[in-house]
Amino acid sequence: LRKASGVIGSGLLAASLPLGALAQEKKAEPSKAPEQKDKKPEVEFRKLGRTGLMVTTVSMGVMNCSDPAVVRRAYDLGINFFDTAHTYMGGKNEVMVGEVLKDVRDKVCIETKVHQASESEMMGLFETSLQRLKMDHVEMLLIHGLDSAAAVNDEKIIGFLEKAKKQGKARFTGFSTHSSVAECLKAAAASKKHDVILAAYNFKSGADVKEAIAACVRAGIGIIGMKTLAGGYADSGFKGLSAHQAALKWVLQDTNVACAIPGVRSIKEIEELAVLMGKKMTAGDYKTLEGYERAFAQQLCSMCGTCAGQCPYGVPVQDVMRSLMYYEGYKDIDLARTTYAALARRAPLAQCGDCASCPVRCANRLAVQSRMRSALRYLG
Numbered sequence: 001l002r003k004a005s006g007v008i009g010s011g012l013l014a015a016s017l018p019l020g021a022l023a024q025e026k027k028a029e030p031s032k033a034p035e036q037k038d039k040k041p042e043v044e045f046r047k048l049g050r051t052g053l054m055v056t057t058v059s060m061g062v063m064n065c066s067d068p069a070v071v072r073r074a075y076d077l078g079i080n081f082f083d084t085a086h087t088y089m090g091g092k093n094e095v096m097v098g099e100v101l102k103d104v105r106d107k108v109c110i111e112t113k114v115h116q117a118s119e120s121e122m123m124g125l126f127e128t129s130l131q132r133l134k135m136d137h138v139e140m141l142l143i144h145g146l147d148s149a150a151a152v153n154d155e156k157i158i159g160f161l162e163k164a165k166k167q168g169k170a171r172f173t174g175f176s177t178h179s180s181v182a183e184c185l186k187a188a189a190a191s192k193k194h195d196v197i198l199a200a201y202n203f204k205s206g207a208d209v210k211e212a213i214a215a216c217v218r219a220g221i222g223i224i225g226m227k228t229l230a231g232g233y234a235d236s237g238f239k240g241l242s243a244h245q246a247a248l249k250w251v252l253q254d255t256n257v258a259c260a261i262p263g264v265r266s267i268k269e270i271e272e273l274a275v276l277m278g279k280k281m282t283a284g285d286y287k288t289l290e291g292y293e294r295a296f297a298q299q300l301c302s303m304c305g306t307c308a309g310q311c312p313y314g315v316p317v318q319d320v321m322r323s324l325m326y327y328e329g330y331k332d333i334d335l336a337r338t339t340y341a342a343l344a345r346r347a348p349l350a351q352c353g354d355c356a357s358c359p360v361r362c363a364n365r366l367a368v369q370s371r372m373r374s375a376l377r378y379l380g
């Protein structure tokens with residue numbers, strides 16, 4: 001039973017993970033918020049594809065979090081999978097993850113990511129990540145943000161990932177994708193070179209993404225959902241996390257998704273999301289999502305990729321929309337500016353301020369030029 005997908009039960013974490021002698025470990029004390037230590041949600045696990053790892057359906061994206069107590073609270077709630085990356089917070093994010101979880105290392109899955117570069121550069125970045133984490137290996141090493149079938153099948157990338165595995169520095173490998181998601185997933189399902197994929201997936205995603213996820217699972221690839229909160233917008237009358245809870249439940253009702261990694265920053269947020277493990281969508285949740293979609297209709301980019309290649313100047317509209325989402329939705333100004341600056345190094349984003357009109361047509365009828373100009377104003 002414990003090996004099956006969808007195991008639910010408080011305290012099953014230790015017995016369910018093939019990550020070492022977990023059952024013998026004592027429960028660690030939370031570093032803060034002791035008054036909340038007895039509040040424990042039911043913990044639900046799913047198998048992460050051929051890795052065989054049992055991960056908590058609600059896991060943690062640490063990207064936006066600089067508070068060690070939040071990471072520790074997530075662990076104390078039973079969450080066993082933590083996502084970080086070489087670039088997050090200039091490396092401080094990896095340092096914090098390693099420090100907070102060092103005494104429970106064999107109870108958790110750690111995933112980090114590096115950007116595409118030459119093979120030796122990627123290995124250098126990854127080794128720095130391991131040093132920051134103070135770990136000799138991670139469960140998962142991913143390449144950041146692949147956006148085409150060609151990148152998914154890139155021999156340089158595959159060669160680097162294989163090498164990291166052979167050297168014992170990563171148990172499993174794969175990539176993340178938030179542009180041309182369906183194309184990347186389909187390419188991975190066909191090539192079977194990747195163990196896991198971290199894919200942007202939410203209630204705004206198209207049917208093609210859902211189908212491609214299913215194809216990956218049939219090919220043995222473990223799927224981790226990200227960007228599950230569709231922007232994390234929290235104004236316009238949406239109090240608390242109700243819309244975010246509904247959005248997360250929507251993703252997890254697709255059992256092809258092993259886990260989701262909502263990016264949380266506070267103990268309150270992780271507690272409000274951790275309790276969703278094993279919970280089904282309700283009619284009220286669908287209604288909430290409809291309201292959220294209506295309220296943010298002018299901002300929600302579904303990351304469908306339809307606009308790719310339409311700008312005659314080469315502006316990557318979808319990626320700029322994502323920067324804006326970090327700014328307006330996540331309210332993470334540093335992340336928004338860093339992402340936008342990286343895009344500006346390879347495309348003339350300032351051109352959006354000069355075009356008399358914009359020929360780019362968005363499948364969701366977003367006002368592309370106006371959104372591009374907002375990004376330029378806030379982030380340029």
Ligand code: SF4
Binds near residue numbers: 311
């Ligand atoms: S406003 Fe101009 S530069 Fe910007 S996306 Fe449209 S066509 Fe491209």
Ligand code: SF4
Binds near residue numbers: 366
């Ligand atoms: S901007 Fe529009 S067309 Fe482009 S990815 Fe977003 S929703 Fe799709």
